[in-house]
Amino acid sequence: xxxxxxxxxxxxxxxxxxxxxxxxxxxxxxxxxxxxxxxxxxxxxxxxxxxxxxxxxxxxxxxxxxxxxxxxxxxxxxxxxxxxxxxxxxxxxxxxxxxxxxxxxxxxxxxxxxxxxxxxxxxxxxxxxxxxxxxxxxxxxxxxxxxxxxxxxxxxxxxxxxxxxxxxxxxxxxxxxxxxxxxxxxxxxxxxxxxxxxxxxxxxxxxxxxxxxxxxxxxxxxxxxxxxxxxx
Amino acid sequence: xxxxxxxxxxxxxxxxxxxxxxxxxxxxxxxxxxxxxxxxxxxxxxxxxxxxxxxxxxxxxxxxxxxxxxxxxxxxxxxxxxxxxxxxxxxxxxxxxxxxxxxxxxxxxxxxxxxxxxxxxxxxxxxxxxxxxxxxxxxxxxxxxxxxxxxxxxxxxxxxxxxxxxxxxxxxxxxxxxxxxxxxxxxxxxxxxxxxxxxxxxxxxxxxxxxxxxxxxxxxxxxxxxxxxxxxxxxxxxxxxxxxxxxxxxxxxxxxxxxxxxxxxxxxxxxxxxxxxxxxxxxxxxxxxxxxxxxxxxxxxxxxxxxxxxxxxxxxxxxxxxxxxxxxxxxxxxxxxxxxxxxxxxxxxxxxxxxxxxxxxxxxxxxxxxxxxxxxxxxxxxxxxxxxxxx
Numbered sequence: 001x002x003x004x005x006x007x008x009x010x011x012x013x014x015x016x017x018x019x020x021x022x023x024x025x026x027x028x029x030x031x032x033x034x035x036x037x038x039x040x041x042x043x044x045x046x047x048x049x050x051x052x053x054x055x056x057x058x059x060x061x062x063x064x065x066x067x068x069x070x071x072x073x074x075x076x077x078x079x080x081x082x083x084x085x086x087x088x089x090x091x092x093x094x095x096x097x098x099x100x101x102x103x104x105x106x107x108x109x110x111x112x113x114x115x116x117x118x119x120x121x122x123x124x125x126x127x128x129x130x131x132x133x134x135x136x137x138x139x140x141x142x143x144x145x146x147x148x149x150x151x152x153x154x155x156x157x158x159x160x161x162x163x164x165x166x167x168x169x170x171x172x173x174x175x176x177x178x179x180x181x182x183x184x185x186x187x188x189x190x191x192x193x194x195x196x197x198x199x200x201x202x203x204x205x206x207x208x209x210x211x212x213x214x215x216x217x218x219x220x221x222x223x224x225x226x227x228x229x230x231x232x
Numbered sequence: 233x234x235x236x237x238x239x240x241x242x243x244x245x246x247x248x249x250x251x252x253x254x255x256x257x258x259x260x261x262x263x264x265x266x267x268x269x270x271x272x273x274x275x276x277x278x279x280x281x282x283x284x285x286x287x288x289x290x291x292x293x294x295x296x297x298x299x300x301x302x303x304x305x306x307x308x309x310x311x312x313x314x315x316x317x318x319x320x321x322x323x324x325x326x327x328x329x330x331x332x333x334x335x336x337x338x339x340x341x342x343x344x345x346x347x348x349x350x351x352x353x354x355x356x357x358x359x360x361x362x363x364x365x366x367x368x369x370x371x372x373x374x375x376x377x378x379x380x381x382x383x384x385x386x387x388x389x390x391x392x393x394x395x396x397x398x399x400x401x402x403x404x405x406x407x408x409x410x411x412x413x414x415x416x417x418x419x420x421x422x423x424x425x426x427x428x429x430x431x432x433x434x435x436x437x438x439x440x441x442x443x444x445x446x447x448x449x450x451x452x453x454x455x456x457x458x459x460x461x462x463x464x465x466x467x468x469x470x471x472x473x474x475x476x477x478x479x480x481x482x483x484x485x486x487x488x489x490x491x492x493x494x495x496x497x498x499x500x501x502x503x504x505x506x507x508x509x510x511x512x513x514x515x516x517x518x519x520x521x522x523x524x525x526x527x528x529x530x531x532x533x534x535x536x537x538x539x540x541x542x543x544x545x546x547x548x549x550x551x552x553x554x555x556x557x558x559x560x561x562x563x564x565x566x567x568x569x570x571x572x573x574x575x576x577x578x579x580x581x582x583x584x585x586x587x588x589x590x591x592x593x594x595x596x597x598x599x600x601x602x603x604x605x606x607x608x609x610x611x612x613x614x615x616x617x618x619x620x621x622x623x
Contacts, residue, residue: 076565096434198437204560204567207403207540210485
């Protein structure tokens with residue numbers, strides 16, 4: 001096996017399949033992979049191509065909806081992937097989390113209208129409080145940990161509107177700059193979990209394609225540290 | 233040949249292959265079990281809730297389908313065979329001559345997880361080797377221990393080969409590695425438990441953070457030893473170097489040479505720490521020796537299996553006491569099954585004797601076999617036309 005662990009003889013079965021999320025993280029994922037030395041072609045979401053073969057480098061890239069990346073990796077359709085920690089905790093996928101890539105940062109917060117009791121006093125939630133969120137599994141787990149009885153209202157989008165239109169008393173949502181919350185007069189009541197993009201791996205591929213996985217992980221890790229160094 | 237008989241038919245509730253495939257599979261497995269001298273244990277579908285509590289696997293307890301009997305007592309549909317077999321061996325077969333060789337095959341039941349789309353019922357088959365394999369006059373446990381470990385693995389592999397599986401991988405480790413490794417760092421029991429749980433999930437991001445936090449202070453084992461006057465070496469803060477050796481150890485996987493690398497890392501750590509080797513070191517090195525012995529024997533006697541040593545393979549269940557292994561098929565994203573040595577489980581049922589066993593899921597085995605056939609039909613290595621299972 002060559003030093004980089006790439007099995008160039010093995011045809012399809014030897015390729016390392018990498019699942020990447022379409023949408024806001026894709027640009028940073030591609031940058032990280034290029035930083036790790038992968039000669040990626042131009043990948044444009046709008047172009048509708050979803051699979052990119054890089055056989056000379058023993059890799060194949062597959063684009064997927066962000067919430068589907070952990071599913072691809074869990075079932076072995078992809079050997080590795082990049083997914084936001086928010087998607088990972090929500091899906092509870094059985095994958096190995098190998099690296100914090102350092103981009104796509106944000107945090108899960110509990111937020112409520114600034115002029116509400118929760119928002120003003122920032123004291124704990126009254127029993128029966130209604131919480132709207134795009135992340136019901138994560139929210140329920142968090143609430144269970146707190147022993148709070150609450151209604152969790154699942155919304156697919158525009159969660160920040162829910163308190164204003166009387167659908168919920170508070171929201172659990174992902175925030176990065178805090179702009180959306182501020183624009184909707186929502187105050188952060190509690191910081192729940194920091195989020196960033198993670199490099200994940202299928203449990204079987206972790207062992208069977210150890211060399212390829214380790215090689216990519218090392219290159220991604222070096223590239224992520226270098227970037228973090230630059231930012232500082 | 234079993235493989236020639238099976239056609240991929242979609243059976244009721246989407247089971248891979250349907251009933252005739254499962255019967256053929258079970259037939260092949262039973263034939264192998266019998267060939268190795270194992271006898272069938274008939275295990276009831278309904279099990280007592282206490283049995284699951286005694287066995288102590290919280291995930292299985294949570295997934296078990298609970299049934300209320302007319303007296304209002306909680307019983308369960310078996311989610312697994314292992315706990316029931318351990319109970320039956322302890323309660324009904326306590327007096328039976330050892331070593332005891334038992335196999336089982338049947339349906340197990342688990343509550344549906346809405347996010348997972350896993351089947352609620354699936355077939356499971358496996359075997360247990362209970363007791364000591366010492367020959368008359370043989371003293372050292374190790375010789376018999378190695379024979380028993382090897383037999384367990386060999387029967388598992390032969391079962392899968394007999395069922396038609398060609399590309400087979402054994403991922404192997406030892407249950408004592410991680411606890412002794414964590415002990416080497418002088419971590420408190422509670423901290424060690426948290427790390428073990430993180431390790432079992434293979435959340436290396438969290439592990440990195442927690443190890444870094446745990447190890448940024450001086451080595452507690454050194455402090456204790458110094459306080460007890462056992463060593464004149466001053467406690468040294470472990471910090472980043474130790475965390476990096478620790479992670480290196482826990483991520484070591486590959487061929488049997490990984491074991492020597494594990495030893496080297498352990499020595500580096502001991503050197504950095506100073507003092508005399510204690511209980512944790514002896515346990516760690518002993519575990520590496522045992523693991524190496526089993527690997528070499530498997531490589532020598534079952535050459536068609538690819539052996540992958542993974543020093544970080546962690547079982548969250550504490551009743552595993554020796555070698556542990558997973559069996560994987562090329563092209564399948566999840567393990568077929570696995571097993572290991574779990575004296576601790578027998579102890580929970582009041583028996584003080586060695587026990588080894590393994591089990592696999594028949595639905596995954598059927599899936600692996602059907603993919604193997606697909607690969608053989610579609611893939612050609614020279615054209616490299618992406619014949620992998622992801623297509």
